[in-house]
Amino acid sequence: MPSTIIEVRxxxxxxxxxxxxxxxxxxxIEGFKIPQDDRxxxxxxxxxxxxxxxxxxxxxxxxxxxxxxxxxxxxxxxKRNLYQAMVHRLREVGIPADHVKxxxxxxxxxxxxxxxxxxxxxxxxxxxxxx
Numbered sequence: 482m483p484s485t486i487i488e489v490r491x492x493x494x495x496x497x498x499x500x501x502x503x504x505x506x507x508x509x510i511e512g513f514k515i516p517q518d519d520r521x522x523x524x525x526x527x528x529x530x531x532x533x534x535x536x537x538x539x540x541x542x543x544x545x546x547x548x549x550x551x552x553x554x555x556x557x558x559x560k561r562n563l564y565q566a567m568v569h570r571l572r573e574v575g576i577p578a579d580h581v582k583x584x585x586x587x588x589x590x591x592x593x594x595x596x597x598x599x600x601x602x603x604x605x606x607x608x609x610x611x612x
Contacts, residue, residue: 483551485522490532491542504570512563514612553587554610
């Protein structure tokens with residue numbers, strides 16, 4: 482049930498944007514073992530002057546920040562798998578591996594409202610978080 486924001490600093494075509502979103506979604510499925518239909522990924526495009534990046538980047542226009550908010554409970558192994566899958570899949574759509582930054586925010590289930598306003602800790606999620 483992750484909620485994910487991808488932030489970029491250049492414009493992409495609608496087709497490329499879809500590829501980036503699907504790359505991140507696929508990495509979430511692979512790394513965190515979420516269900517295929519668990520989808521909440523957004524792409525935000527910033528003007529380059531509104532999104533500064535490390536000067537050491539060879540192609541700063543490709544710098545990509547992915548922020549994943551997810552339930553607390555994934556193992557370090559699952560997190561490693563997510564990070565590697567994310568970098569690999571974004572590289573497949575032209576984003577250099579060293580230009581991807583991933584931030585994982587882990588949220589206790591009682592701090593996430595779902596199913597008509599119920600805490601996620603009180604509902605059957607339909608998948609295992611502790612992977």
